[in-house]
Amino acid sequence: MVMGLTTGLWVSAQIRLCDRAFIPAAVVRRGDPDVGTVLLKINRFEAGVTVFTQTSTLDDEPSWSRGTGPSPVTEPEADAYIARQVARDPDLWVLEIEDRKGEYKINGKIV
Known part of the structure; x- marks a missing residue:
């Protein structure tokens, strides 16, 4: 689940x-509608691409991390x-x- 909802509902x-x-x-890829993880x-564009990965804090609060690192990357790097x-x-x-x-605005804390 994402932020207390099913994943499909949250994405919608x-x-x-x-x-x-x-x-x-746009939804580029559909996963499990109930419990799939979200990227x-x-x-x-000119400022680059960042991919955020769904995670949670130590207190089990929903959050996001920068999967592609602290700085934006090119689109091919993000796609890879x-x-x-x-x-x-x-x-x-x-x-x-x-x-x-x-x-x-991302819904949740960025860690």
């Missing part, structure tokens, strides 16, 4: 929030990271958000 909600804010978003691919993660976890969801202006 993110798509809807992005749609309302005029931020393009958020935030594409800032995603491909490696998908190979390890067939239930993985990938949500790509094209956020040129940096307006998308």
